Amino acid sequence: MKADPKGVLTGAHFLDGDHACSEGAISAGCRFVAGYPITPSTEVVERIAERFPLVGGVFIQMEDEIASSIAILGGAWGGKKVMTVTSGPGFSLMMEHIGLAAMTETPCVFVDVQRAGPSTGLPTQPAQGDMMQARWGSHGDYAIIALCPNSPQECYDLTIKAFNLAEQYRVPVLLMMDECVGHMTERVIIPPAEEIEITPRRFYDGPKEDFLLFKPDADLVPPMVKAGDGYRIHVTGLTHDEKGYPHMSPTAQAKLIPRLVNKIKLNADKIIEYKEDQVEGADVVVVSYGITSRVALPAIEQARKEGIKVGHLRLIVAWPFPEKRIQELAAKGKALVVPELNLGQIFYEVERNAYGKVPVTLVPHPGGTVHNPKEIYNAIKSIRHGG
Amino acid sequence: MRTEIKIGGFGGQGVILSGYIIGRAAAIYDNKYSTMIQAFGPEARGSACSAQVIVDLEAIAYPYITTPQILVVMSQEAYTKFSPELVAGGILVTEEELVVPHSLRKDVIHYSIPAMRFAEDLGKKLVINIVMMGFMTAVTKLIDPEAMRKAVIASVPKGTEELNLKAFDKGYEYGLEMLKNKSN
Numbered sequence: 339m340k341a342d343p344k345g346v347l348t349g350a351h352f353l354d355g356d357h358a359c360s361e362g363a364i365s366a367g368c369r370f371v372a373g374y375p376i377t378p379s380t381e382v383v384e385r386i387a388e389r390f391p392l393v394g395g396v397f398i399q400m401e402d403e404i405a406s407s408i409a410i411l412g413g414a415w416g417g418k419k420v421m422t423v424t425s426g427p428g429f430s431l432m433m434e435h436i437g438l439a440a441m442t443e444t445p446c447v448f449v450d451v452q453r454a455g456p457s458t459g460l461p462t463q464p465a466q467g468d469m470m471q472a473r474w475g476s477h478g479d480y481a482i483i484a485l486c487p488n489s490p491q492e493c494y495d496l497t498i499k500a501f502n503l504a505e506q507y508r509v510p511v512l513l514m515m516d517e518c519v520g521h522m523t524e525r526v527i528i529p530p531a532e533e534i535e536i537t538p539r540r541f542y543d544g545p546k547e548d549f550l551l552f553k554p555d556a557d558l559v560p561p562m563v564k565a566g567d568g569y570r571i572h573v574t575g576l577t578h579d580e581k582g583y584p585h586m587s588p589t590a591q592a593k594l595i596p597r598l599v600n601k602i603k604l605n606a607d608k609i610i611e612y613k614e615d616q617v618e619g620a621d622v623v624v625v626s627y628g629i630t631s632r633v634a635l636p637a638i639e640q641a642r643k644e645g646i647k648v649g650h651l652r653l654i655v656a657w658p659f660p661e662k663r664i665q666e667l668a669a670k671g672k673a674l675v676v677p678e679l680n681l682g683q684i685f686y687e688v689e690r691n692a693y694g695k696v697p698v699t700l701v702p703h704p705g706g707t708v709h710n711p712k713e714i715y716n717a718i719k720s721i722r723h724g725g
Numbered sequence: 726m727r728t729e730i731k732i733g734g735f736g737g738q739g740v741i742l743s744g745y746i747i748g749r750a751a752a753i754y755d756n757k758y759s760t761m762i763q764a765f766g767p768e769a770r771g772s773a774c775s776a777q778v779i780v781d782l783e784a785i786a787y788p789y790i791t792t793p794q795i796l797v798v799m800s801q802e803a804y805t806k807f808s809p810e811l812v813a814g815g816i817l818v819t820e821e822e823l824v825v826p827h828s829l830r831k832d833v834i835h836y837s838i839p840a841m842r843f844a845e846d847l848g849k850k851l852v853i854n855i856v857m858m859g860f861m862t863a864v865t866k867l868i869d870p871e872a873m874r875k876a877v878i879a880s881v882p883k884g885t886e887e888l889n890l891k892a893f894d895k896g897y898e899y900g901l902e903m904l905k906n907k908s909n
Contacts (some may be wrong), residue, residue, distance in 0.1 A: 351762075352749035522788055523745065523761040525752035635786035711787060 339538045341365050341498075344532035345393040353526045355493040355519040356381035360389065361526070362497025363421050365534055368447070369395040370418040374402050374428060377461040379451035382716055383528050403428035407435035407448070413571060414444045417564035419539075421447040425517075426455040429468055429475070435721035436510050437476030438575045440598060443552070443560065445504040445539065447497070449513045454705030455677075464517035464680035465705025466628055472512045479595050481602035483609055484512040484657040486627040490524045496654070502537035503609065505608040506603055508559050513636040513713040514656065518629040518708060542569070551582040552594075558601035560615065594701060606658040613652045616642075620649030622673045622718050625664070625688050629708055630677050637714035648718055654697040656684060664691035673721045677701035677714045697721055728867055729790035730778045731810065733803030736759025739854030740799070745860055746876045747868065751780045753879075754872035758784045773802040774797050780867060797861050798824055799840075800852065808833075820853070836864045836903060843895050852892035855881070859893035863900025871896060 345364040353361070359382050363371070371390070373383045383397065390397045396413075400406040403424055410420035424432060429450045439446050452468050454460035472484045483503050485496045493515060517703040523612035542549060542561040549569050554560045560580075562570040575595055579585040602609065616622055622641075626634045631652040641648045649672070653660065664687075667674065674695050676685040685700040692698050701717045703709050730747060735739040741763050751759035757780055764775045777790045792812040798804045799820045805827075813832040821837040829835060840856035844879055847856075855877060862873045874893060881889040 350753050352745065352752055438882060520764075521763065523748055523763075524759065524785075629788065631787060632786045651766075664759065708787075 339447055339536045341531040341534035341536050341647040342367060345389075345576060345657040346530050346531040346534065348530045349528060351526045351528060352523055353490050353494075354381060354521055354523040355487065355490040355515060356451065356521065357385045358490040358526045359497045359513065359515065359520075360385035361528060362494040362547065363447070363501070364389055364393055364395070365494075365528065365531075366419065366498040366501035367536055368419045368421050368501060369393070370397075370410065370413035370416075370420045371395070371422065372398045372400050372406040372413070372420075372446060373423045374400050374406050375694045376403075376425045376428045378453055378464075378520050379423045379425045379449065379515075380519070382449060382451070386423075398514075398672075403431035404434070405465035406440070409436060410446050411439055411442065411444045414446050415565045415571075417539075417590065419445070419505070421449060421501075421600075423449040423451070424452050425451050425461075426465075426468055427458055429471065431445050431605075433471070436512075437478060438478060439510040440476070440480035440482060441478075441575050443508040443598070444510070445508050445562075446510050447500045447504055447513060448510055449497075449515065452516040452679075460706050463706045464518065464519075464629060464679060465554045466516055466630065467683070467705055468681065469514065469656060469678070472514055472697065479599055481599045482510050482512055482657060483507065483602065483655065484514050486514050486653055486656050487519055488628050488631045489519065490522060490526045490651070494526050494528065498534060498536070502535070505537040505539050506559070507605065507609075508562065511601065512657075514628065516629050526665055537598075550580040552578065553580045554597060554601075557605065558597050573587060579631040602658055607662075609655060609658055610660045611654040612660055612663065613651040616647075617649035617651055617667070617672075619647055620672055621647045622675060622721055623649040623651055623667055624675045624677065624714065624718065625653070625684070626677055627684065630679060633708045633711055634671070634677055634714050636711040637718060640711070640715050641718045644719075653684070659685075659687045659691075661691045664688055665693070668692040668695040675701060675714070675717045675721060677703070677709055677717070679703050679705045679708065727779060727781045727785070728795065729793040730795040730797070730867070731790060731793040731807055732776045732778070732797045733773060733807045734799035734854075735802065736774050738799050739851070740774050741776050742880060743797070743854045743858055744778045746855075746873065746880050747780070748778045749777075749880060750868050750872040750876035754875045755869045757868075758785050760788050762788060762790075768883065769810055773800065773806050775803065775807065786890075795861070795865055795867065797857055799857060801825065803866065808820075816865055816866065820857065836860070836900070838896060838899055838903075840896060843899070844892060847888060847892055847895065849888060852889055853890040856896035857890045859896025859898075860900040861896075863897045864904060
């Protein structure tokens with residue numbers, strides 16, 4: 339299905355990442371956003387509030403992040419494509435409802451414009467410190483998808499992708515931006531509506547009497563219905579059967595929870611996206627994501643000039659993590675360097691999948707700004723000498 | 726080639742809009758790449774604030790500026806704070822009456838313009854930043870003036886396009902004149 343031209347501002351724009359994200363949501367068909375504005379994500383909802391009345395959307399500024407994150411779940415069950423937007427402190431408050439969205443298989447998008455933490459930290463400065471929280475922040479076992487844009491253009495493109503993945507797999511999809519990308523202004527090309535691929539909600543179209551709210555299709559994802567369309571709907575965070583009724587038993591738990599995890603795990607190859615540059619011939623591969631993937635480039639170039647064979651693997655989808663690819667690189671003996679704006683998060687995923695076969699070097703940074711490319715260069719150089 | 730530009734002034738002078746216009750002119754109307762980052766936080770609300778723009782013929786990787794080749798300042802505080810950052814051989818553009826270039830660096834090329842006076846002559850002090858942009862366009866030759874004009878029209882409030890274009894042209898012509906006199 340193609341995008342509704344009504345919301346699509348086709349053309350070349352000079353936008354910051356936050357505004358590009360808003361436009362991505364509108365192009366994707368999002369028509370309900372609830373949020374509690376917080377720096378550095380405020381511009382996303384500012385633009386949504388301005389643009390939504392023109393496209394028939396509803397934006398509500400809620401009393402806090404807890405209310406925002408549950409309001410969107412209600413909006414999704416009412417039939418809308420939905421999103422909420424926040425930064426670290428708000429993201430922490432939203433964790434409960436990321437779990438509820440996963441448990442109730444509610445398609446929704448959470449945008450986290452990361453700033454340096456913990457707690458209120460540095461509101462106006464970047465970090466990538468919420469990457470593990472994105473994966474594991476709510477209690478219990480579940481799976482989500484997380485995307486990492488590194489430019490305003492990708493904030494637009496990946497917001498659309500986030501909505502499409504949310505519909506396809508019925509999971510919360512997290513757009514993990516950061517302050518630098520959010521407040522960076524660059525050219526953003528918005529294509530004509532007929533060139534924007536949109537995944538529509540998968541609605542149940544069988545007979546009402548056979549309808550089971552959580553009966554999955556072959557890909558483990560159940561089709562959805564809208565509240566008020568005459569189907570029996572019971573949506574709960576309790577462990578439930580296919581009807582959606584609470585079912586307090588290890589049997590129901592064993593049937594439901596592995597499916598919630600497996601619908602992402604078993605489809606991971608289809609979901610995972612990364613970009614590689616000169617990885618095949620490389621001795622050292624830099625694994626990066628988000629803004630750090632751009633900061634790493636001058637370091638990689640410098641090292642290449644000096645004859646070091648350096649490849650670059652940039653994660654576009656951070657969760658599910660490209661485990662197989664890292665295992666392959668480690669099996670080929672490539673040393674791995676992981677710069678990130680935190681003191682070690684995605685690094686541990688890389689290290690785990692390297693199985694101790696190759697050196698894996700973290701280039702940590704507590705956030706507040708981006709790395710000096712020299713720090714990444716030094717890591718590339720020392721790992722090569724060490725290995 | 727990567728060119729780093731810093732615009733400095735105090736909050737309310739249109740510093741961010743100036744950066745936005747340069748970036749937009751380069752990226753949308755002049756077939757170049759540009760990245761703008763604005764100083765964000767308490768410093769952008771009254772005291773010395775700045776916009777950083779990078780213009781390049783190739784895609785831009787590192788997003789922040791480190792050693793600007795062009796510095797445009799509209800306040801004394803911005804001059805004092807930012808002029809040490811300018812690269813040797815760089816271009817310094819100042820507002821003549823708002824900035825006294827104390828201990829002016831000898832290793833930079835300095836141009837100044839009474840932009841505030843010109844803006845007042847045009848009937849609106851607010852357009853000081855657009856006069857500065859016209860002047861900068863002339864003396865640096867970084868961006869095509871037509872691209873800058875288009876970006877000005879697209880970026881200023883509706884109904885003020887004509888006034889802003891006049892402001893731009895005033896600064897631009899003053900800059901061309903100055904270059905001519907310098908070369909004579």
